[in-house]
Amino acid sequence: MSDLRTELKQSIIVQLNLEELTIEDIDNNDSLFGDGLGLDSIDALELIVLLEKDYGIKLTDPNQGKEIFISINKMAEYIESHRTK
C-alpha cells in the first residue's frame, strides 16, 4: 500500500520535473493542484499519460482526472482498483 504511494510520489517528481521537491515534501493527503503541489493543466495530462504507461489505466474522459488526481491517496486507491499491470 505505502510502496505504491511512495512510487507515485517518485514518479510525479520525475515526470513533472518537480526538481525542488522530495518524496518527504509530499503528504499523502496534500492537494495535487491549487494550493498543494500547484500542478497545472499540462501536468494533469502528464498524469493521464503516467496512469496509462505505468499502470495500464486508460482514461477516455479527461474529466475523470478531477476525481482521481485529488491527492496521492486518491490516486493510489484508484490505481489499486483499476490497474491492469
Added chain:
Amino acid sequence: MDIARKHFITNSIRIKNGKIFLNKETILSLDPKIDFSQFLKDAYKQLALKYPKYHKMDSLCKLGVLGSTILLRDQDFTENTALVFSNASSSHDIDIKHKQSMESIVSPAVFVYTLPNIVLGEISIKHKLQSENVFFIEDQFNADLLVDYSETLLKSGKASSVVCGWIELKNDQYDVLLCLVSNNGEIPFTREKLEELYRFDNE
C-alpha cells in the same frame, strides 16, 4: 510619436560556451564541457533564479528565462516591455524530442514547447509583461532586423522598452544575446553596437 527620441542598449547578456556575461562582465563561468542540461541547472542555482516552473520548461525556454531574468534584474521596466527575438533553428531540439516520443505515448509537457515563440510566453509570465512580441527565424544573427523592428515599436509608442536579441539552440549548442533597449543608457541602439555585442566572445 517621437521620432527624434534616441534609444540605448541599457543592458546586455551573453550566454555561450558555459559562460554568462552581463554587460561583458563574466557573472558565471562553468566548465564548457559539462552537459548542457547540467549547465542550465547549475546556472539556475548559482544565479538564484528561484522559479520552480523553470524545471518544467524545454531548454530554449530555460535559456530565455535565465537570460531575461538576469538582464532585467534590478532594472526599471514596465509591463509594456516588448520582446523581439530571433534564431536560426526555431524549436529544433524539443521538436526532435517530440518526434522521438511519438514512438510511444506522446508527452503533453513536451508537445506544448514545440514552437519557438513559447519562450516569449514564458518570459512574459515570469516578468508579468503584457506587451508586443515577435519571434523571427533567420539564417544568422541579423542586427538590422532587430534594430528596425524594435525601433518601430518604440517610436510608435507600442512599447516603452524592448528586450531583443538572438536565442539559438541546436543539438545542445547554445548562443544567446539579449539586450534591454530603453531611453536609459550610454550605448546607442544601433546595428553596429548590436553586432559588436554579438561578436563579443564569439570570434
